[in-house]
Amino acid sequence: MVRYWKWLIGDKDHFALEGRIFNATCVALIICVLLYTPISYFLLTMELFLILVGMAFLVGVLYYLSRFKGHSRVSATLFQIVLNIALVVNYYYNAGINGPNHIIFLVAFFISAATAPIKQYYIWLPLNIVLLSGIMMAEYTNPNFIELTYRDTTSRFVDVFFSYLGIVIFIFIVTMFVRRSYNRQREELIAKSIALEEANNTKNKLLSILGHDLKEPLASLQGYLELLADFELEEREQKEMNAQLLSMTRNTSFMLSNILAWTRAQEQRLSADLQILGVKEVLTHVVELARSISLKKDISLGVDLPRHIHVKADAQMLALVIRNLLMNAIKFTRKGGHVWITAITEADKCIIVVKDDGIGIPDAMQTKIFRVESGSRRGTDSEKGTGLGLMLCQEFAEKMGGQLNFTSRADKGTTFSLTLPTAQVPAFSYRKDSGVNNEALELYH
Structure with missing residues (x-):
C-alpha cells in the first residue's frame, strides 16, 4: 500500500x-x-x-x-x-x-x-x-x-x-x-547540512595539507636549482639530491592524484563503469610500480594473482584502490620487511588481499581509519601522506559494489581485504590460423 x-x-x-x-x-x-x-x-x-x-x-x-x-x-x-x-x-x-x-x-x-x-x-x-x-x-x-x-x-x-x-x-x-x-x-x-559541514571541514584540512606538503618539495626543488646555478656539485651529491627530489615529487604526485579523485567523487561526477576485468591484467602495472618503490626500500613484494580470476569492477577505481593499499603497506613496513598481494575466490566473490608485516595501525586510529579525521602518519622512512587514501579506497570499493575490510596489530602488520563480485568470462575456441593474437588470447586462460 x-x-x-x-x-x-x-x-x-x-x-x-x-x-x-x-x-x-x-x-x-x-x-x-x-x-x-x-x-x-x-x-x-x-x-x-x-x-x-x-x-x-x-x-x-x-x-x-x-x-x-x-x-x-x-x-x-x-x-x-x-x-x-x-x-x-x-x-x-x-x-x-x-x-x-x-x-x-x-x-x-x-x-x-x-x-x-x-x-x-x-x-x-x-x-x-x-x-x-x-x-x-x-x-x-x-x-x-x-x-x-x-x-x-x-x-x-x-x-x-x-x-x-x-x-x-x-x-x-x-x-x-x-x-x-x-x-x-x-x-x-x-x-x-551535516554532510556539508563534514565536507567543509575536510576541504579545510586538505587545503592545510596542500599548503604544508607542497611547500617542502617546491622549496627543495628551488634550493637544488639555486645550488646548480651557483656551485658545481660532485656527481655523488647530484645523485643523492636527484633521488631525494624524485621521492618528494613522487609522493606529491601521488597525494595530488588522490585529492583530485576524491574531489571528483564528491562532486558526484564519478560513477563506476563496471566491466568484466582480469585481476592480473588490471593490476600488473600497479604491482610493477609498487615493486620499483619496494626495492628502493629493501622490502620484498610477494605476488599471487591467478590469471583466471575475473571480477566485475571499474578498472581505474580498482587500480587506484590497490595502488593506495600497496603504497601504504610499503610506507609502514620497515626495511627488510615483506608485503604480499594475493587474490582468491570464494563462491561468487573475489578477495584481493594486501598484507604486510609492518608497524601496524594503532588501536586509537582503527575506528576512524576510513575518515579524514584519522589524520596522517609518517611512514617508516618519514614518508608523508594526506590521510585521504583509505577513505577514497572505501568509497570506490562501495561504488563498485564491493567491501573493504582490515585487521591490524601493532608491530605485527596489517591486512586489507577488498571483496568484489566475481565474473565469468565466456569460453570460446579458436583456430591457429584464425588471425587471433595468441598473446592477447592468453589473458583469458
Whole structure:
C-alpha cells in the first residue's frame, strides 16, 4: 500500500513537494467523493449525485495532467477554478444553509491553502470567503432562492454526518501526508547540512595539507636549482639530491592524484563503469610500480594473482584502490620487511588481499581509519601522506559494489581485504590460423 501510494503521488526525484501535495489532495478528494456518492444517490437528489460524479471526473483529469503529464502548476490553478464553481453549485443544490455547505466551504479553504501556488493566495483564499458570504447573503435576503432538497429529517442528518465524516478523513489523509513529507524533508536537510559541514571541514584540512606538503618539495626543488646555478656539485651529491627530489615529487604526485579523485567523487561526477576485468591484467602495472618503490626500500613484494580470476569492477577505481593499499603497506613496513598481494575466490566473490608485516595501525586510529579525521602518519622512512587514501579506497570499493575490510596489530602488520563480485568470462575456441593474437588470447586462460 505504501509503495502504491508513493506511485500515485509521484516520486520526490521528479516532483516538487508542492506537486506531490497537490497529487495527494486530488487522490484523497476523489476517494472521499466516491465514498459519498452512493449516499447522495439513495438519500438526496439526482442533481447532487451528478455534481459529485462530475467533480470526481474533473479532479481525476487534473490529477492525470499533474501526475502523468507534469503540468502541476497549471493543474493546481485549474483545480481552484473547478473547486470554486463546484462550491457554488453544490450550495445551490444541497439545501443551502440547511446543509453542510459551510463546512464544505471551510475544507475548500483548507484545500486552497494546501494546493494553490503561494503567489495566488491573494486570489483564491479571499474568493472563498467572498463566495460564501455572497451566496449566504443572497439566501438570507431571498429565502425562496434555494429549495430544501432533503426528503425528510433523516436524510438531512445522514447528509450532515457523512459530509463531516468524509471531510475528517480527507483532512486526516492530506495532513498526515504533509507532515510526513515535511519531516522527511527536514531530516534530509539536516543530513545534507551535516554532510556539508563534514565536507567543509575536510576541504579545510586538505587545503592545510596542500599548503604544508607542497611547500617542502617546491622549496627543495628551488634550493637544488639555486645550488646548480651557483656551485658545481660532485656527481655523488647530484645523485643523492636527484633521488631525494624524485621521492618528494613522487609522493606529491601521488597525494595530488588522490585529492583530485576524491574531489571528483564528491562532486558526484564519478560513477563506476563496471566491466568484466582480469585481476592480473588490471593490476600488473600497479604491482610493477609498487615493486620499483619496494626495492628502493629493501622490502620484498610477494605476488599471487591467478590469471583466471575475473571480477566485475571499474578498472581505474580498482587500480587506484590497490595502488593506495600497496603504497601504504610499503610506507609502514620497515626495511627488510615483506608485503604480499594475493587474490582468491570464494563462491561468487573475489578477495584481493594486501598484507604486510609492518608497524601496524594503532588501536586509537582503527575506528576512524576510513575518515579524514584519522589524520596522517609518517611512514617508516618519514614518508608523508594526506590521510585521504583509505577513505577514497572505501568509497570506490562501495561504488563498485564491493567491501573493504582490515585487521591490524601493532608491530605485527596489517591486512586489507577488498571483496568484489566475481565474473565469468565466456569460453570460446579458436583456430591457429584464425588471425587471433595468441598473446592477447592468453589473458583469458
